[in-house]
Amino acid sequence: MALSKSQLVVRVATKYLVIYPFLGLVGLIDFLVGLILPYKYEDPQLPDKDAVLSQRVDQTDPNSGFRSTMFPDLIRVEDKSASVFDELTNCVQQYHDTQTLGVRELLSIDDEVQPNGKVFKKYSLGDYQYMSLRDVYARIVHFSNGLLNIGLKSGEKIVLFAETRPEWLMSAFSCFRIQVPVVTLYSTLGVDALAYGINQTEAAFIFTSGDQLSKLEKILHKVPTVAHIVVFSDKFHQKQVDVFKEKFSSRVTVHTMEDLVQMGEKNGEKEFTKAQKDDLAIIMYTSGSTGNPKGVMISHGNILTAAKGLITRLGTINHNKDKYIAYLPLAHVLELVCEIVCLTNGVPLAYSSPQTIADNSTAIKKGRKGDLRVLKPTIMASVPVVLERLSKTVNEKLAQTSWFKQMLFKLAYRQKLQYFRQGRSTRLLDRILFKRISSAVLGGKCRLMLCGGALLSKEVHEFVQVCLCPVLQAYGLTETAAAATTQLPNQTNTEEVGSVVPSCEIKLVDWPEGGYRNTDSPNPRGEIYIGGDSVTLGYYNMPDKTAEDYSYSKDGLRYFATGDIGEMLPNGSLKIIDRKKDLVKLQTGEYVSLNKVESVVKLLPFVDNCCVIANGFKSYCICLICPNTKNLKEQIVEFRKEGGQNLDAELNRAEDVLDYVKKNADVMKKLTQDLFEHSKGQGLDRFEIPSKILFVKESWAPDSGLVTDSLKLKRKEIEKFYKNEIDSLYK
CATH class of the missing domain: 3.40.50.12780 (ANL, N-terminal domain)
Known part of the structure; x- marks a missing residue:
């Protein structure tokens, strides 16, 4: 809705005469405080945040492995009787x-009928018992x-x-x-x-x-x-x-x-x-x-x-x-x-579940606190899909507040992000604004969050770092017992998965077909091989697959070939830049990284999950979208209002929203264009951006068989399930 001239004047005046001077004063106080007190993420047990944290064992050999500079030798368990x-x-x-x-005492379980007719189990929970x-x-x-x-x-x-x-x-x-x-x-x-x-x-x-x-x-x-x-x-x-x-x-x-x-x-x-x-x-x-x-x-x-x-x-x-x-x-x-x-180092731990972790979780009664706000944890682990939903939830709640609060948040966010990248303290700004957000979401005490399982986008990483707590990206696989790389609590860089942990060695192995070599300039690149005593024994009853993926170096170190393509940055941090299995060569000769495109598309508010399909016999890729129907409805309603229509009362159910998109070509065209502009703004090349999209009605939950239990896409199953739709999009 367009603003009147008087409304526009009020907002401009508020921005330049109220909010900017206020944030300037807060920034000055934070700067002066920072001269006296150390940056709050500093830790005597950690190296300087600008230190080089991984380097080659043999600097003259590009095939040499990278190890942590924090320890002189690999961490190993020498005692053969240890368990x-x-x-x-x-x-x-x-x-x-x-x-x-710790576990919260379960007082009662009640059935609660939702407006859509579904019945949710609602828990009455007491305090944590240890x-x-x-x-x-x-x-x-x-x-x-x-x-x-x-x-x-x-x-x-x-x-x-x-x-x-x-x-x-x-x-x-x-x-x-x-x-x-x-x-x-x-x-x-x-x-x-x-x-x-x-x-x-x-x-x-x-x-x-x-x-x-x-x-x-x-x-x-x-x-x-x-x-x-x-x-x-x-x-x-x-x-x-x-x-x-x-x-x-x-x-x-x-x-x-x-x-x-x-x-x-x-x-x-x-x-x-x-x-x-x-x-x-x-x-x-x-x-x-x-x-x-x-x-x-x-x-x-x-x-x-x-x-x-x-x-x-x-x-x-x-x-x-x-x-x-x-x-x-x-x-x-x-x-x-x-x-x-935690258990073997005396760190207290307490339990939660996706159904009770937050105030708006499905099993928490309205007005009651979720586990995060009751426990107020200081350390937690997460996966990107959880953080993506968390950031979307915060943004949706902010969108329901007054224009003044939205403007204050937007400008304060921009200021803190700038300070955060510079390693400057924002104690006062945090106390005034961001501490409140962190308290409402995570309980307000979280000092670090370890995030692994998949790549975390720059936008989501920065949002969580600024609004909630420091996020340490981690990289590892089941085959390496989770170990490979992590960031440190005083590192704020995004799109990196951190330096090599002291128990591992990482080699970058040439992959000529993809154009990656460990002699590349300015930084070495190649397939990531993880070595060390955390590399596992292999696959149960699968000797051929074990022999294919596992190997030993000349000095007896066991390695696992990940299939991921990495780049070692000058600061000793690893960056995941590609995936051999997810790289598809289009008919025109360009390579499309499916994960890379999906991570961009998922940032759109009307996208809950998506699967990019690329066919080597076609010149373009397509995208199946599992939508956030609430946000999709809002986008459609706003689009139609420009033409004088009000669809707010008509699109009551998720099925109504999807049917409307399917039946109205101009709406689909507008959404496809929105995706194109967004993807282009995120730096994707034209050939990487899906030319056609399809909104699916199925929910991509683990029991659907279309995603794994950690919510990774099962590409073959998705392509099989939607074969007719995919064929139609490619006609």
């Missing part, structure tokens, strides 16, 4: 009274003894199939103690993938939660090796456990974790084999973006090495103030290593 459980034993001796594994590290340790020991008492033996595998919760981590440590490999499967896996993982590992024991019993019920006839099911339960799920136990009593033996803890405490332990450094600790099934998931074999030594490398990147740990919030899937290697680091 993950030993690390916990050592920690308990020092931090036995630490309160950890256990001492001493009690956690005792429970782990008793549970492992209980497992031995019912017939589990060292060397046998168990499947852990449950959502992130304390029982998951305690169960894993119980198995680490008695040398029982843990097979991890995402709780959001479909039944076919679940059965595949169980059958491939021939597990007789499954550890699960009451919420997952319905999935197990569907596949019990497909998994003949399963004889015991151990359930994590509570008073709200006990009925489900009892019904399941009665229904399948002739097929499997059902135990609760609490029963086995009590059994182990009463009967003591039976004979078991102590785990060693080289023993298999975990078979972690990747989320499977191409076909069936692969089981990555991770040893105790891999985990210990990765954990020792990660702890060096977190700065000074304050055991009295630091708290870690756990909510990502524990079947995701980044979350698992983070939680192991």
Whole structure:
């Protein structure tokens, strides 16, 4: 809506006579304070933020690996008898009274009918309840003894199939103690993938939660090796456990974790084999973006090495103030290593879930606080899709405020971003504005957030850094036990994934087909090979694939070929610039990086997710868009208002919005043009920008089979599912 002349005058006067002078005064005070007090992200345990943090072992050899300059040698675990459980034993001796594994008390569960007719479970939650590290340790020991008492033996595998919760981590440590490999499967896996993982590992024991019993019920006839099911339960799920136990009593033996803890405490332990450094600790099934998931074999030594490398990147740990919030899937290697680091270093951790983490989460009653605002964590891990949604939510709420607040935020954001890039303190500006945003979203205490799993766009990274907390981009894979590179808490650069962690070595290997060489100027480029003791044992029952992706150097260091293309910057930070698998050569000869284009398109407010399709026999690419229908509606309504139409009352449902776009070619043309202008402004070349787009009605959730459990695209499945639509767009 166009502003009147008087409104325009008021806003211009406010901008130049009120907001600019105010921010100038705040900036001056912050500058003077910065002369007296150190920058708030400085840390005596960290190197200078401008230091060169990775360099070649042999500066004269372009094929030489890059290592961290923070340590003279690679971090390695020399003790062959060491295990993950030993690390916990050592920690308990020092931090036995630490309160950890916190969970909010569940008071009640109620059904709430939404305006669209859907029924959501709403939780009434109390405060966080904790256990001492001493009690956690005792429970782990008793549970492992209980497992031995019912017939589990060292060397046998168990499947852990449950959502992130304390029982998951305690169960894993119980198995680490008695040398029982843990097979991890995402709780959001479909039944076919679940059965595949169980059958491939021939597990007789499954550890699960009451919420997952319905999935197990569907596949019990497909998994003949399963004889015991151990359930994590509570008073709200006990009925489900009892019904399941009665229904399948002739097929499997059902135990609760609490029963086995009590059994182990009463009967003591039976004979078991102590785990060693080289023993298999975990078979972690990747989320499977191409076909069936692969089981990555991770040893105790891999985990210990990765954990020792990660702890060096977190700065000074304050055991009295630091708290870690756990909510990502524990079947995701980044979350698992983070939680192991916390538990074995005396850092308190507490649990959450996507359904309860924020005030607007689906299971939180209106007007009640989500877990972040109750816990006020100082450390957390995240993935780009979560931060993208977070930034969109903040921007949407700001759009509902007055023009004055929007103008103040926009100008204050610009000022802080400039100071932030210069490494200058903004204490007063934070206290006046940004601390309030951080408190409303994250609880206000978060000092660092580790982000991995995929690349984080510059815009989202900067937004979260400015408005919420420092974000450390991390790079690693399941095959390297999450370890490779991370940023440090005092680094603010975007579009970098940080320097090499002290437990790894990284080589850049020539890829001539893509035009990348480790002798490139000004910076070396090539396929990223990650080496070190965190590089895992290989793929379970897949020797050919293991031989293809894993190798050894002349000096005996184990390497994994990632398929990612990296560039080593002068400051020793790695930048991911391409992906061999995602690079498609168009008919005209240009290469299109699908991930690169998708990261740009996803910044549009009407895009929740997208998949770019490029055909080597065509001269252009197309894009399938899973829309944010609320924002899409607003864009359509605003577009039609210019023509004198008001569609606000007509487009009530998501289906109405998508049908309207489909039936109105001029609207589709306008949205396609908006995407083009946005992509061009983000620096994409014309051949990279999708020429045609399609809005899909399906929600791309893990249970759709179109994305993985970590929300990565399953390209083959998407192309198969939308084959007719794709063919139509290319006609």
